Amino acid sequence: HVQLVESGGGSVQVGGSLRLSCLASGDTSGAYCMSWFRVSAGKVREGIASLDSDGFQSGVLRQTRYAESVKGRFTVSQDSAENTVNLQMNSLNTDDTALYYCTVSTGRGDSYWGQGTQVTVS
Numbered sequence: 001h002v003q004l005v006e007s008g009g010g011s012v013q014v015g016g017s018l019r020l021s022c023l024a025s026g027d028t029s030g031a032y033c034m035s036w037f038r039v040s041a042g043k044v045r046e047g048i049a050s051l052d053s054d055g056f057q058s059g060v061l062r063q064t065r066y067a068e069s070v071k072g073r074f075t076v077s078q079d080s081a082e083n084t085v086n087l088q089m090n091s092l093n094t095d096d097t098a099l100y101y102c103t104v105s106t107g108r109g110d111s112y113w114g115q116g117t118q119v120t121v122s
């Protein structure tokens with residue numbers, strides 16, 4: 001099993017920045033795909049960024065992908081030393097207000113979700 005804990009959410013003004021982190025613990029060996037989703041009132045859940053990695057131990061990052069809504073503003077990265085995937089969010093606007101989740105899919109075919117962290121832009 002893998003446990004995911006998000007952190008870094010909060011309130012920020014329009015144009016500001018936040019960095020979300022997703023800490024993975026448990027059986028974190030092997031390749032994985034980490035994705036960030038968000039959900040806000042009245043909207044469907046949106047996948048906004050993902051990262052394919054050979055694993056925290058190898059530290060080899062294969063690919064990142066972004067939704068058009070965040071491309072050029074958000075950056076997903078891997079911190080192998082901390083077993084963490086970060087989402088740097090810049091130029092935030094009110095449309096970015098949402099509950100943000102990280103989820104991981106392992107090479108073994110398992111999927112796990114974090115509890116979410118709230119981001120409010122005003």
